[in-house]
Amino acid sequence: MKTTIILTVLLVFLCKNDVYGVPRKFAQSEMSYSADGRSNKTYYLSPDKGNFFLAFLNCLSAGMELATIESKEESATVKTLLLSTNITDGWKNGYWLSGTALAHNETSEYHWFSTGHKIIYFDWAPHQPDNTNGIERCIEIGLRNETIGWNDQNCMLSLGYICQTRGPCTYSGQ
Template sequence: MTTSRLILFVVLFYIFIDSSKSGETCMGSERYSSFLKIDNNYYYIPHDNKINWFGARDTCRRLGADLATITTNDQLNAISSYLLSKGYGENDWFWIAGNDLAQEGNFSWVSNGEKMTFANWSQGQPDNNGGIEDCVHLWLREGQFKMNDWQCRNGKAYYICQAPEPKMVCLWV
């Protein structure tokens, strides 16, 4: 083995050993192992703990994701179909990234700061009931999960995190 090949082997071996300690594998990051692909997006949808909107966002961010940003009817239909196929019903509400915390009635996505140009509100929504509903969740109405505004801090719901497509890099010598 030539000296340059030996040096390359040692460097690559060190990188492999060092990266194996970080939880990264050739299959991609471990933190995305609980995410599932629905249509063209990756989601994490836990059903074990209801929390407020701020806690949901913090949890998603710790996972390298954010609350789901739903920008098309096809995307909402795919999520709704998945939730229905898993048996979720009228008592299962899910936080998403929409809110009008900055200015009442002007909904935007916390995940990217952009204005919500798509919304499929349930009938009569958003209504800012009691003047304290600023965060968006999905709930089952008329046979489909639709959007509703609700109390960010006092409302407790499940949540949907959305992650970028997991990337993987494999290096073989």
């Protein structure tokens, strides 16, 4: 009983006091997505750029993960966040998501690097993925011809990136 109370108090403190290291310079989404109350994500748009791997590490070091988009509703939330930033047209102006096909070169099977889950929801831009020159194995989201969508991109390209936190902050100790 005492352990449950102590853990609950600690969790409330951590949730209320923002000690997870979310940098203040990140643009936070005004919306979060909740699926039947089981998941809740808040997205953060980094003002920095980096290759896919640096983006993953930077999100991780900030106590977050490189973003996953697992539904139409989540996609709409991220698109709204991007539109609020006056995103520039062109694939080289996009933002990294954690999707990659690096583990499956022959089949181009995509997984979320942040979770290891196979991607089952896609929001590809028209004519994507195209794996130009056989080197586009990571997923970015960007604006192209007035449409926001996913594009397969060279993982070493320096792009912005979107981090996410999952919540709500809860504890279900017994």
